[in-house]
Amino acid sequence: MDMIFLKLLNMSIAAGWLISAVLLLRFFLKKAPKRIVCVLWGIIAFRLICPISLKAPFSLIPSAETFDPQVVRYAQNPTVSTGVLFLSRALNPVISRTFSPVPGASANPLYIWMSAAGTVWAAGAILLLGYGVFRCLQLCVRVREGVPIRSILQNTQEGISIPEKLWLCDAVTSPFILGLLAPRIFLPSGICQDDLRYVTAHEEAHLKRRDHWWKILGYVLLAVYWFHPLVWAAYILFCRDLELACDEQVIRSFDPDERKAYANALVSCSMRQKMVLACPLAFGETDVKKRVNNILHYKKPGFGISAASAAVCILLAACFLTDPPVSVFNGSRTGNDSEFIMAFQKLHSTDSQDLTLEAGDILSAAITVDDGRMAVTICKGDEIIYENNEIISSIAFHLEIEENGIYTVKVTGEHARGSVSFLRNAHTSGRLSPSSLHVFSWYT
Secondary structure, three states: OHHHHHHHHHHHHHHHHHHHHHHHHHHHOOOOOHHHHHHHHHHHHHHHHOOOOEEOOOOOOOOOOOOOHHHHHHOOOOOOOOOOHHHHHHHHHHHHHHOOOOOOOOOOHHHHHHHHHHHHHHHHHHHHHHHHHHHHHHHHHHOOOOEEHHHHOOOOEOOEOOOOOEEEEOOOOOOEEEOOOOOEEEEEOOOOHHHHHHHHHHHHHHHHOOHHHHHHHHHHHHHHOOOOHHHHHHHHHHHHHHHHHHHHHHHOOOOHHHHHHHHHHHHHOEOOOOOOOOOOOEOEOOOHHHHHHHHHOOOOOOHHHHHHHHHHHHHHHHHHOEEOOOOOOOOOOOOOOOOEEEEEEEOOOOOOOEEEOOOOOEEEEEEEEEOOEEEEEEEEOOEEEEEEEEEOOOEEEEEEEOOOEEEEEEEOOOOOEEEEEEEEEOOOOOOOOHHHEEEOOOOO
């Protein structure tokens, strides 16, 4: 369970960057067709669903795996790979100190916390999914006494034939769709005949667009990723955009008078404002004021706006459905004697920095490479004794143990990203055994 949660946590962090980009883009796409805006939420859904992604140098996802499972389980000096230099430098020292292993503990503190978080996540997901099923069953019970309109009216209303899927029910107060494979449109018994045409057109547009499927998928993703606040924001805005896109499709061919009549029907059927989670698609469901304003001031988007909006979607998918390329890692280790020298040396120069520990000292080093910028911080206890931040194209890190031992971490590539952490606690005897030197991971 904890590994499943860890995978979902990493996926949600990557998707969080995409959601943030979509939230920003919505301000610049106010004149874009609403159906294209809905495509943006589809891109987010794909990122949340698909566990694998292609690697691309133009990816705007800083890090595909913020929490490395091996580091969470085994690292004595755990770190995270955010892919953002200042975040890594701010978070990793705190994480390393907070979750450093306790002598005699059966597991790493970070792993224990992740296991507990996985249990809480599973409980929350089951609770939300159970609530959704309960709401659907509750509505099924409420509408079981509904009757098809066709059985009541054997004629037409204003030249519009009565579809079989239209039902009347005394127990509902606003039109909505219920059902997945054989959906029905339920209308309140007191619906005005003047509103019937517009309500029917709106709900049938939902069915043609398969919105009742997409909303269920959105709710399932919300239940799975309930711990991420941006997923909640995305779901709420997705529901709003779904209604706006449906309104736009219905009124596309309406004249101004018909749009006013459609807006009046929306107001008369509007539901009391509330948080809508597992409710079916309802005619007056979300943000009635904004929808009425869009209806009355609707202008068909031009070809240029539509083409530019589609291009934005393609560009967004290319940059956020891919992951940054993996950096190259090479490692070797030999030797176990006492003198401990850490050298940082650029491959294209002879510059280096050597540090020697005395017995009893605690040395930790955090190295982060992000898009060619290297950040190196070395601490002796809580004291920073070496700090550097330079532009590089490739780099090698050497941990030397006297003359017969060396550990090399080699990173190549002009756009390398990642971090590596080292920890050494020198014994009072001044000797260093192989188990005293830990190189945790290179994150890509």
